[in-house]
Amino acid sequence: MSHKRDVMIYSRYERFWHWSQAFLIFTLFFTGLAIHGTHHLVPFGLAVKIHTNAALALIALWVFTTFWNFTTGQWRQYLFKKGVFKVIRFYAWGILFGEPHPYKKSLQRKQNALQSLAYMTFMTLIGPALWSTGIAYLLYNSWSHYAWSTTGLWIVALLHTAAAFAMGAFVVIHVYMTTTGKTPLHYVRTMITGYDSIELSEVEEAYIEETKSAEMR
Numbered sequence: 001m002s003h004k005r006d007v008m009i010y011s012r013y014e015r016f017w018h019w020s021q022a023f024l025i026f027t028l029f030f031t032g033l034a035i036h037g038t039h040h041l042v043p044f045g046l047a048v049k050i051h052t053n054a055a056l057a058l059i060a061l062w063v064f065t066t067f068w069n070f071t072t073g074q075w076r077q078y079l080f081k082k083g084v085f086k087v088i089r090f091y092a093w094g095i096l097f098g099e100p101h102p103y104k105k106s107l108q109r110k111q112n113a114l115q116s117l118a119y120m121t122f123m124t125l126i127g128p129a130l131w132s133t134g135i136a137y138l139l140y141n142s143w144s145h146y147a148w149s150t151t152g153l154w155i156v157a158l159l160h161t162a163a164a165f166a167m168g169a170f171v172v173i174h175v176y177m178t179t180t181g182k183t184p185l186h187y188v189r190t191m192i193t194g195y196d197s198i199e200l201s202e203v204e205e206a207y208i209e210e211t212k213s214a215e216m217r
């Protein structure tokens with residue numbers, strides 16, 4: 001026998017890093033586009049100042065979160081899982097006809113196979129492309145005397161902008177995906193309160209009640 005119970009699947013730190021990362025990425029995208037010249041809603045000098053400070057805050061947040069992921073064992077949530085194509089088929093087709101989601105959330109498996117793949121791409125490709133080119137950009141004065149610095153800056157700016165647009169695409173898809181739960185705001189509420197309804201076996205339920213290893217309502 002198994003029951004559905006409200007279990008805290010996103011701890012307080014997890015929710016803190018998620019929302020502060022979201023806020024910093026929005027700030028960086030908005031000020032980055034002002035630096036790029038796409039809009040003039042913020043003066044150039046101010047945009048550079050905000051962009052630099054938000055970038056340093058984001059790098060610090062990423063360092064803490066990487067540490068948190070490894071010390072809590074949460075890094076395992078991001079490992080490759082089988083069934084990616086089933087999830088892709090669901091979002092491209094099944095969702096339109098009310099088919100059930102091909103994957104069930106559990107405490108040990110909070111993300112579906114497509115989510116893990118998307119977050120892994122975010123952490124190993126888009127994130128590092130942004131911070132490495134961003135830091136090279138920040139340190140321009142220390143390499144501007146080299147003969148190749150003009151071409152170098154052009155390459156850094158191009159890669160940084162390309163990675164920023166990849167990040168923008170990620171955010172658009174991510175926000176759309178958050179609306180596909182039981183109700184359009186179900187997943188957003190989960191990331192605010194930390195609680196989601198999870199199917200627990202009798203053994204899991206008794207274990208959590210006994211050890212208090214997760215908060216349960």
Ligand code: HEM
Pocket residue numbers: 025028029031032033035036037048051052055056058059130131133134135137138157158160161164165167168
């Ligand atoms: C993570 C660390 C990051 C660092 C260290 C960083 C640093 C920088 C720097 C130094 C500049 C050039 C400012 C100037 O011209 O003086 C810049 C430009 C820019 N940044 Fe970032 N940034 C980071 C993250 C991001 C993120 C997350 C986004 C978007 C989601 C972004 C989007 C942009 C864009 C679009 C530009 C304008 C590029 C151009 O037209 O040359 N950046 N960034």
